[in-house]
Amino acid sequence: MNLLASPLMTDLYQLTMLDAYHAHGMDETAVFELFVRTLPPQRNFMMAAGLAQALEFLEQLRFAPEELEWIEASGKFSRGFAAHLGRLRFTGEVHALPEGTIFFANEPVLRVTAPLPEAQLVETRLINLVHFETLVATKAARSVLAAPGKLLVDFGLRRAHGAEAGLLAARAAYIAGYSGTATVAAGSRMGIPVFGTMAHSFVEAHDDESAAFRRFAEACPQNVVLLIDTYDTEAAAHKVVELAPDLTRRGIQVKGVRLDSGDLAALSRSVRRILDQGGLAGATLFASGNIDEYRIRDLVAAGVPIDGFGVGTSLVTSSDAPYLDAVYKLQEYAGKPRRKRSTGKATWPGRKQVYRRYDRAGRLENDVITVEGDTQPGEALLVPVMRNGRRLAAPEGLAAIRERAAGQLVKLPDSLRALESAASPYRVEIAPALRELAGQVDRAERGR
């Protein structure tokens, strides 16, 4: 029983709803849309990610025999409900923003059109997957914008919220423009480039720092990046310089050094000087330790000689905004548009499409959200990706998604590239046709 594919990765009320739908024969077509209600703090845009995992989940959806036994034995459902669930598959269609697409509040990221029980059951896990990857891709895109030309590597697994979070964060960061990750499973399972240097414990396990450097270089001659902050960073840089000639004679090149603590601006300058004066001008400087996009921006602005950054906890937890206000809402059932009107949580009804317009320089100008069928000028962002429960194409390769994401970042207007909230947020309009539909739904409700 694979936890990650289990339909029991859901909220109890989804199963309760299915039981009630089943009892009352409610299985007409429902349309649900997944969207984010508001931009999180310090965010001027979001970047869509997680669609590949969401579609895989839908395509593989089925209850395992032991899961059905648990449902039967739980006593929480009607007799016969487990047997009914045993036959359940996802047979619907999905429209979505391609991964790597920039989007904004209230714009559907994904739309599910399926018999009501199928569309309802998958709510929890669809949000769970798309929410998290989108959260991290959005966070990662910020450091990509802050560090043009720098190597960025995800170092976050240890403080990611579980193993799946570590793996999906590596993927989301790679989509957004990171060069790779330290997480080995992301390499073995997803083909994401894997990076690594050496550990403090390796240095500490030796009685002598120079001996540790030498042994590491000998054991891993193809990737000699030495960690130099275990005791005294500048002293260690001198040790590297002393070691290098002998290593070079033996055909081993010191590729770089890593700083992981202290005043990175000051230390990177002094270490650069020590390396340059010691004949190691070709060795790169890599920095890690409490790095986030704000710190990267400040270091880059100060012109520090750092060639790359390992970004960990702040990236994989999106620490300054650890969640999005992501929801999955019923917008139509049995051919009728629907609308929730709860205070502060009202939704726009019906099946929607988003049109995007660009200025002459090809930068994003404004978006229009409207009802499907109300064609507007501009680019239609939601595209069909699944029909009859099957993907319309093989999963996109990560290279293609990365290219799309990079293209999207280029198209961002300057006002949205800043790390702080833009003075005037991006303009997303609600088309008259959608306002009209919302009014109709409200009048129909009041009429009852």
Added chain:
Amino acid sequence: MNLLASPLMTDLYQLTMLDAYHAHGMDETAVFELFVRTLPPQRNFMMAAGLAQALEFLEQLRFAPEELEWIEASGKFSRGFAAHLGRLRFTGEVHALPEGTIFFANEPVLRVTAPLPEAQLVETRLINLVHFETLVATKAARSVLAAPGKLLVDFGLRRAHGAEAGLLAARAAYIAGYSGTATVAAGSRMGIPVFGTMAHSFVEAHDDESAAFRRFAEACPQNVVLLIDTYDTEAAAHKVVELAPDLTRRGIQVKGVRLDSGDLAALSRSVRRILDQGGLAGATLFASGNIDEYRIRDLVAAGVPIDGFGVGTSLVTSSDAPYLDAVYKLQEYAGKPRRKRSTGKATWPGRKQVYRRYDRAGRLENDVITVEGDTQPGEALLVPVMRNGRRLAAPEGLAAIRERAAGQLVKLPDSLRALESAASPYRVEIAPALRELAGQVDRAERGR
């Protein structure tokens, strides 16, 4: 290949280190300790959790054939390294704080004593598991303290960071004193009580709210908790009152209602009045929607008639402090104590023990961290849990862990029970023997 048990859920540099250790025959006994360097913002204590998953990971540690193939084919390691890894098992011992134990900064949560390569390899996943469950147990304990006598249920799966985070958050919250979770897999896999009500989409899929309530009650007569905020909360409460007599005649009891939006203080009072006047004094009020421990505290202080809370995103992401400064550091190798001295990240060397002293009322008074063997007055907190790679006892039941956690919260001094940082933090002393050892290590380093 199960992602959650895979030894490739690690950082590349761990494997690189193992390769180098192997090349140089470095396999003497290492001691690593997992601890949190500083308390996160707004936290006066932490609650240990995740040990069961950590021990299971260690006991099952082995590389699958396809993982070894990937390592071999990656070209990143020495020839023969994959074959060597194929034989690797965890053969060491573990000491730990029992789950549910309150602890503070710099106190070891877990200590691994094993041949260096084994102890190194497991760093990433051990932190990943213990960090996250401890983070959520700590967060959950705060709402438990804020809501004495109230029902608390984890509603967070959809915005948890992946499926494993959802499952482990449910476990951690249950340990800390929550009554259960909405996550079905936490029930089916871990025996945690599962709770649920009804969804907005169920109401919206009906043309009429009363009809939706009636159908839900008929389909799920054993758990009639009606969601009343889809359109107008007070109007819906009146509909519940109107429906109830007919349902009662048919043997169906309205157990309660759920509010999910709006001004919960005002609405809970007016809904309570409507229900009481309508003969539903026995029906409970359950609230959800952007709930956290601060909001619970304020609602409880205002004396609102809410019987229970569903807590979601804030709990499972620990949104006001989404990570701990958790690390796993080499403290001894080959019989010699070790110490990292990086700026701001220096550690106390050697194998340690924590002693806790209580005041006459049985409340925590102060802790002392010292070297193992330096027996101090008070309770020794770290206990042996694994030897020769095998658990010393069957995994503890959740009931026993919950009882311990509840007992720990009772022993908290009042100053640490507040949701904001205490004016004077809990006193954790470093014993003279440990200071002496650190000095010895530093002098030995300088002597070289």
